[in-house]
Structures are given as structure tokens and as C-alpha cells.
Amino acid sequence: xxxxxxxxxxxxxxxxxxxxxxxxxxxxxxxxxxxxxxxxxxxxxxxxxxxxxxxxxxxxxxxxxxxx
Amino acid sequence: xxxxxxxxxxxxxxxxxxxxxxxxxxxxxxxxxxxxxxxxxxxxxxxxxxxxxxxxxxxxxxxxxxxxxxxxxxxxxxxxxxxxxxxxxxxxxxxxxxxxxxxxxxxxxxxxxxxxxxxxxxxxxxxxxxxxxxxxxxxxxxxxxxxxxxxxxxxxxxxxxxxxxxxxxxxxxxxxxxxxxxxxxxxxxxxxxxxxxxxxxxxxxxxxxxxxxxxxxxxxxxxxxxxxxxxxxxxxxxxxxxxxxxxxxxxxxxxxxxxxxxxxxxxxxxxxxxxxxxxxxxxxxxxxxxxxxxxxxxxxxxxxxxxxxxxxxxxxxxxxxxxxxxxxxxxxxxxxxxxxxxxxxxxxxxxxxxxxxxxxxxxxxxxxxxxxxxxxxxxxxxxxxxxxxxxxxxxxxxxxxxxxxxxxxxxxxxxxxxxxxxxxxxxxxxxxxxxxxxxxxxxxxxxxxxxxxxxxxxxxxxxxxxxxxxxxxxxxxxxxxxxxxxxxxxxxxxxxxxxxxxxxxxxxxxxxxxxxxxxxxxxxxxxxxxxxxxxxxxxxxxxxxxxxxxxxxxxxxxxxxxxxxxxxxxxxxxxxxxxxxxxxxxxxxxxxxxx
Numbered sequence: 001x002x003x004x005x006x007x008x009x010x011x012x013x014x015x016x017x018x019x020x021x022x023x024x025x026x027x028x029x030x031x032x033x034x035x036x037x038x039x040x041x042x043x044x045x046x047x048x049x050x051x052x053x054x055x056x057x058x059x060x061x062x063x064x065x066x067x068x
Numbered sequence: 069x070x071x072x073x074x075x076x077x078x079x080x081x082x083x084x085x086x087x088x089x090x091x092x093x094x095x096x097x098x099x100x101x102x103x104x105x106x107x108x109x110x111x112x113x114x115x116x117x118x119x120x121x122x123x124x125x126x127x128x129x130x131x132x133x134x135x136x137x138x139x140x141x142x143x144x145x146x147x148x149x150x151x152x153x154x155x156x157x158x159x160x161x162x163x164x165x166x167x168x169x170x171x172x173x174x175x176x177x178x179x180x181x182x183x184x185x186x187x188x189x190x191x192x193x194x195x196x197x198x199x200x201x202x203x204x205x206x207x208x209x210x211x212x213x214x215x216x217x218x219x220x221x222x223x224x225x226x227x228x229x230x231x232x233x234x235x236x237x238x239x240x241x242x243x244x245x246x247x248x249x250x251x252x253x254x255x256x257x258x259x260x261x262x263x264x265x266x267x268x269x270x271x272x273x274x275x276x277x278x279x280x281x282x283x284x285x286x287x288x289x290x291x292x293x294x295x296x297x298x299x300x301x302x303x304x305x306x307x308x309x310x311x312x313x314x315x316x317x318x319x320x321x322x323x324x325x326x327x328x329x330x331x332x333x334x335x336x337x338x339x340x341x342x343x344x345x346x347x348x349x350x351x352x353x354x355x356x357x358x359x360x361x362x363x364x365x366x367x368x369x370x371x372x373x374x375x376x377x378x379x380x381x382x383x384x385x386x387x388x389x390x391x392x393x394x395x396x397x398x399x400x401x402x403x404x405x406x407x408x409x410x411x412x413x414x415x416x417x418x419x420x421x422x423x424x425x426x427x428x429x430x431x432x433x434x435x436x437x438x439x440x441x442x443x444x445x446x447x448x449x450x451x452x453x454x455x456x457x458x459x460x461x462x463x464x465x466x467x468x469x470x471x472x473x474x475x476x477x478x479x480x481x482x483x484x485x486x487x488x489x490x491x492x493x494x495x496x497x498x499x500x501x502x503x504x505x506x507x508x509x510x511x512x513x514x515x516x517x518x519x520x521x522x523x524x525x526x527x528x529x530x531x532x533x534x535x536x537x538x539x540x541x542x543x544x545x546x547x548x549x550x551x552x553x554x555x556x557x558x559x560x561x562x563x564x565x566x567x568x569x570x571x572x573x574x575x576x577x578x579x580x581x582x583x584x585x586x587x588x589x590x591x592x593x594x595x596x597x598x599x600x601x602x603x604x605x606x607x608x609x610x611x612x613x614x615x616x617x618x619x620x621x622x623x624x625x626x627x628x629x630x631x632x633x634x635x636x637x638x639x640x641x642x643x644x645x646x647x648x649x650x651x652x653x654x655x656x657x658x659x660x661x662x663x
Contacts, residue, residue: 015168015401017393023358024170026146050388054342057309057333 001032001048018043020051077286082293085286086378089128092270093117096195097130100263105255107493108200108460112486115197116140117263119271120180121287122189124148125381134367134379135413135484136172136196138359141384143170143178144194147226153189156182159233161261164226165202167217167357168401173409174221175199175209175460177257179229181264185275190284193267195260199253201458203246205587207447208460212320212539212585214353214404222246229257248447248458294382299337301373302386305428309333312423314415317544319352320407320585325545326350326396328416332424341365341420342390343397352585353539355399356408356416361391364413367483368420372432407539407585410441410462414481415541422468422550431471435513436547437481438465438522438602440559440584442540450499451531457498461489463540463599466512466520469553469607474617475520477507477603477626499530503596508557508603510628514635515553515606516613521626522557522601529595536591538574540584542602553606554635559584566594610636611655619646 005028006016016025020042029041032048040051077085096117104110116136119127124145129137146169147162156162165177180194202209204221214220222243228236243257244250275283309331316326329345341361349355356364366387370379377383391398396412399405418436426433442465447458467475467482480486494500503526513519538561547556561584562571575583591597618638621627632638637655641647 017398017400021358021389022391022393022395022398023362023389024142024146024168026169027149050340050390053333053335053340054344054390057331057342061309061331 001030001045003028004031016041018047020047077289079293082286082290086128086290088274089119090130092267092274093119093128093130095270096193096263096267097132099266100195100197100259103262104259105252106200107489107497108198109256109259111489111493112462114484114486115195117267118144118194118196119267120144120192120194122191122284124192125291127191127287127290127380129379131485133484133486135363135409136176137366137379138361138363139170139172139176139178139196141362141381142359143196144180144192146170147178147180148192151226156189157232158182158184159230160228161230161264162226163229163239164224166223166225167399167405169225170359172357172360172363173406174204174217174223175202175406176409177224177260179260179264181268183268183271183275185272185280190275190280191271191287193264193271195263197256197260198460199247199256200460201247201249201252201447203248206445206537207248207458207535208445208537210406210443210445210460210537210539211587212353212407212537212582213587214406215321215351216402216404218402220353220404220406230261248456290378291380291382294378294380295385297377298374298383298386301375302334302339303337305334307334307336310424310427312419314419315545316354316411316415316541317584318582319350319354320539320582321350321352323581326354328396328412328419330416330419330424332420338386338388339369340388340390343395344390344392346391346395346397349394349396349399349403351404352407353404354396354407354411354541355403355405356397356412357405358389358391358398360408360413361397361416362389364416364483365389365420368417368425371482372421372425372429407443410443411539411541414439414441414483417483418468422548426550430551433550434470435468435475435515435519435550435553435605435607436556437467437475437520437604438542438556438559439481439547440465440541440602441481442559442599442601443538444599445537446498446534448499448531448534452499459489459498462486463523463525463601464488465522465601466556466603468547468550468556468604469513469515469517469519471517471607474517475512475604477520478523479520494527499534501528501530502526503528507626508600509625510631511557511603512626513547513549513554513556513604513606514610515549516608516610518606518610518613518621519547519549519553519556519604522603525599527597529591529593532593534591536589536597537587538584543583547602547605549605550607552609554610556603556605559602560598560600562598562600563591564596564598566592571598611658615646615648615651
């Protein structure tokens with residue numbers, strides 16, 4: 001897990017998104033490897049924990065439309 | 069000057085400092101309001117003013133337009149990160165309006181300037197404001213039929229508008245050339261600039277009074293304090309997963325419902341707003357940027373549990389928003405997104421306030437408002453002056469009933485605190501003549517506390533040609549009620565051609581895809597536009613409404629006698645007073661019918 005620079009040139013107009021929450025990646029990103037070995041680009045260090053929480057809840061979720 | 073001390077400040081001290089910061093933001097706002105050229109600033113108050121720490125983290129904002137909260141949290145941070153602190157000099161003013169760099173939508177421009185003390189940056193002051201006209205495919209720069217961001221106006225990455233206090237003419241010339249009403253742009257940008265100068269001066273005074281170390285430490289503490297306050301409030305909510313969904317009638321391009329689906333996960337003192345099940349981004353411009361969805365989530369939460377806690381970057385540490393890029397809640401370049409701020413944000417915010425938190429805190433929640441900004445844009449040449457004009461008008465509608473009271477009537481949707489354009493401004497600045505502007509009888513969602521009333525506005529064209537556009541919603545899916553309250557009413561946008569006798573929708577006139585989203589319809593002298601904004605949903609069972617309040621509604625013209633009887637089970641005598649005996653009988657009968 002480490003911070004990496006996007007390393008974009010001044011004329012590069014592409015946009016990068018956090019692969020955990022969807023927020024924008026500006027200039028740098030937090031890179032980590034998830035439990036299945038996939039490299040993830042995130043906007044915050046805390047997104048490691050966020051991803052784990054989301055996966056836990058989604059695994060526990062009952063079929064569509066589950067309420068409180 | 070003294071460097072001061074960095075000793076911790078107690079809660080009282082933080083409270084005082086917080087109000088000093090907000091006071092500075094308020095003064096910046098007043099300056100902007102009083103010096104702007106465009107009514108969207110001076111009347112609509114569609115702007116925010118900000119104080120940010122040396123890293124660009126939000127420290128304080130005036131309570132003007134919370135719809136810009138998401139952008140306020142990130143846009144300045146990202147300017148600093150993208151261009152580098154080393155590229156900020158004293159007197160520099162940076163500007164950008166890029167929804168793909170933390171902006172809400174293209175018309176909103178952010179300016180930021182550094183505050184230097186003893187040669188170092190100690191803070192930034194900034195503002196975000198909606199310029200009424202920034203070019204693009206439709207006058208008013210709110211094209212309901214745009215299919216990519218490039219059609220929505222001139223898009224600026226972070227660039228210097230002033231370098232060391234001197235205007236950067238190249239940037240000014242590009243902006244003024246591409247905007248349809250450059251004189252207004254000139255005036256409004258200078259209003260923004262003046263507001264920055266006010267904030268900069270006041271903040272410098274505060275740094276001199278308190279010392280750099282002390283105030284910088286307070287910046288950090290006040291963020292920690294906001295985080296702590298919000299965690300305390302979230303901890304009071306029961307853990308669990310809560311679900312809500314709502315839809316748009318269409319996106320203006322394809323006649324198909326577009327759904328936002330939300331799971332809220334509450335776990336101890338943290339909360340996650342997960343929009344992953346929402347529809348893919350649309351072709352039309354109702355997509356939200358990430359910061360718009362963040363604003364909606366935060367504001368929905370803070371309106372219900374925020375009390376008077378400081379709103380700054382600390383709250384964003386607690387609330388996580390998950391909105392996959394390429395969805396209607398997080399548009400991916402080059403998606404169109406101008407309507408995300410005005411349509412998507414209130415829709416999502418009220419899902420949070422009503423559907424989600426209504427389950428947990430029914431006494432603080434509210435039914436749906438009309439829930440569309442009913443954006444009405446127009447432009448043309450004024451025959452009185454020969455000048456090109458353009459304006460962005462958002463319309464008032466009814467708010468939802470809530471536990472403590474009826475919904476407000478004729479107000480802008482609750483996410484933005486803005487105000488609509490006064491009749492006098494319409495008629496003195498542009499060639500429109502008002503035939504009617506009134507509350508709409510018998511439209512409010514019935515309830516123990518009824519919804520607020522929407523309005524009906526009829527405008528007659530007073531020049532040879534005016535080009536109009538509309539971006540609205542809720543023509544098919546009406547605002548929902550809560551806890552047994554009834555639905556509010558639908559939006560209607562209609563036209564009566566000069567010489568005709570009846571109003572028909574623009575959709576009927578021109579064979580449009582959408583009844584509420586169209587661009588660049590040319591109207592002529594004597595044509596009349598009729599805007600009917602939706603009323604809010606009701607809260608609670610209408611048969612529980614105090615009959616005396618129903619009588620007042622009838623007297624005020626808000627509810628007809630027929631509706632009083634049919635919806636509320638209230639009967640009035642020939643003298644217009646409450647007939648208590650017959651009302652009790654009728655309500656008993658209506659309840660047994662329902663049972």
C-alpha cells in the first residue's frame with residue numbers, strides 16, 4: 001500500500017476515478033491490493049477499510065430491496 | 069507580528085472562533101450580493117463563500133447555499149493539489165468551473181486566493197458562484213438536451229484570473245468572448261473578486277490578532293470538533309442497512325425513467341451512503357457529479373441531525389459516499405451534468421431526509437417537496453436597448469409537510485436556500501410581462517400537515533423573439549407523502565401561442581421527448597408561457613388534521629370546500645365556519661371506509 005503520483009502531463013485531459021467510492025483522483029492515488037489480489041486505485045487510505053465494509057454488507061444483504 | 073501559541077482551545081473558544089469564521093464568510097456574501105450585476109447573485113443568492121486552511125480544507129462557509137457543500141469540501145483542495153502550493157503567489161486568484169475537477173456543474177465558478185502572512189500561505193479564501201450565462205448550446209447555459217459536457221458552456225480547468233494582483237488578460241478575453249452576456253460576466257466576476265478581498269482582509273486581521281500558530285491550530289481543532297459532533301449524533305442512530313429509491317421522469321433525451329437507489333449503512337459512529345445500485349449515467353444532463361451526490365447525502369443528514377454543529381472538512385471524514393463512476397450519481401467524462409445540481413441533488417437529499425431518516429427520526433423528517441428547481445432559461449435581444457440578454461431563473465415550489473408544520477409554500481427546493489426572480493426584475497430587465505403569479509389552490513399533498521403550495525406563473529413575451537429552455541422534472545412522478553400523507557401535484561410547462569385560446573404543453577406543441585426538458589424554443593410577441601410548479605407531499609393522515617386549520621386553508625383559498633370535505637372530512641357551514649357535528653360524523657365514516 002502506497003501513495004502514487006498519477007504523473008500526468010499538463011496537456012492530458014483525462015479524468016481518473018477512485019475505484020472504491022467514485023470520487024476523483026487528483027494528482028495522486030492510494031494503491032492497495034484487495035483480498036483477491038487485484039490492485040485498486042483509491043482516493044484515501046481509509047478506502048481499504050471502506051471496501052472491506054462494503055463487501056461484508058453486500059455479502060450479508062438479503063435479496064434486492066432489503067430494508068431496515 | 070506574534071506567532072502566538074498553539075495551545076488547545078476549549079469548546080467555548082472554538083465556538084467563538086467558529087462564529088468569527090462564519091461572520092467573515094457572511095460579510096463576503098453580503099459584498100457579493102450587493103455588488104453583482106446578475107439577479108442570480110443579487111436576488112437568487114446562488115453562491116457560497118469559504119475559508120480554507122493552508123491545505124485547502126474547508127474551515128467555514130456562510131449559510132447561503134448548502135448545495136455547494138460538496139464542491140466546497142473538495143474543489144479548493146484539489147486546485148491546491150493539482151497546481152501545487154508553490155505556484156500560488158500573493159495576489160493570485162485562481163478560477164475553475166470544471167465538474168470533472170470537483171465542481172458541481174459548469175455554471176458554478178470557484179475562485180480561490182491565498183492568504184499570506186510573513187511570506188507563507190496560512191489559509192485560502194474562496195467562493196463559488198453560479199454565473200447566469202457561460203455560453204454553450206442554449207442561452208442561460210442550462211441545456212436540457214445537452215448530451216455531453218462540451219455543449220454546456222465554456223469549461224475552465226484551474227487557471228489564474230489574476231497573477232500577483234494583475235488581471236491575466238488572456239483568460240479574461242477567452243471567458244468574455246465565449247459568454248453571451250459578457251458585461252454581466254465582467255460584473256459578477258468582479259463581485260466574486262471583491263468578496264475574496266473582503267475575506268482576505270478580515271482573515272489577515274484575525275491572524276494578526278490571534279497569531280499564526282494559534283489560529284492554524286484552531287483550524288485543525290475545529291475540524292476535529294465537527295467530526296466529533298457528527299460521530300456523536302450518528303452513534304445515536306440504530307445500526308443497520310436502510311434502503312430508498314426514487315426516479316426521474318426522463319433525462320430529456322430518452323423517454324425512460326432514471327432511478328437513483330440508495331443503501332445507507334450505519335455502523336456505530338460511521339455512515340456510508342452507497343449508490344451502487346443506481347442506474348448508469350444518462351445521455352441527458354440530469355447526472356450528478358460525485359460532489360453533488362456528496363452534498364445531497366451530507367445535507368440530508370445534517371438537516372436532520374446536524375443541529376448547530378460547525379460544517380467543515382471534519383464532517384467529510386465521518387460520512388462516506390460510494391457512487392461508482394459512470395452512474396447517474398457520479399457522471400463520467402464527457403457526460404452532461406448541468407441538471408445534476410438542481411434536479412438530482414434535491415431528489416437524493418429528500419430520499420435521505422424522508423425515506424431513510426424518516427424511519428429512524430419521524431419527528432424530524434419531511435415529505436417530498438416539489439423537488440424540481442424548474443429551471444427556466446431565456447435569452448434574446450431586448451428591443452428597448454438592443455442589447456443581448458440572458459437569464460437563468462429557478463422557480464419556487466411547495467415543500468413537504470413535516471412533523472411540526474405544513475410545508476412552506478412557494479419556495480425554492482430546500483437543498484439550496486436560493487430565491488427565485490422577483491416579478492419586478494423580470495419586467496424591468498427583460499421583455500416579459502407578468503399576467504399571473506399566484507399560489508395554486510387544491511394542489512398541496514393532503515396530510516396532518518399538508519404540503520406547501522406550488523405556484524402558477526404566466527409570462528407574456530414582449531419582444532419579437534425570445535429563446536427559452538426548461539429543465540425540470542416531476543411531471544409524471546409526483547412528490548411523495550409520508551406516514552399516510554398524500555402526494556403533491558405535478559409540474560406543468562405550457563405555451564399559448566399569440567391568438568390561441570388554450571394552453572398546451574410544449575411537448576404537445578413541438579412533439580418533444582420530455583414534458584419538462586427542452587432547449588432553444590423560439591417564442592414570439594404575445595406568446596404566453598405558463599409555469600406550474602409542483603406542490604409538496606403531505607405528512608400524516610389528512611383525517612388527523614386539525615379541522616380549524618382546514619377552515620383557515622379554505623378561507624385563504626389554499627383548499628376548496630369540496631377538497632376540504634373529500635380529503636380532510638371537514639364540512640363548513642353556510643357562514644363559512646366549521647360545522648363540528650357533521651365533520652365528526654363524516655370523519656368517522658371516512659375512517660370506517662378506509663378500515
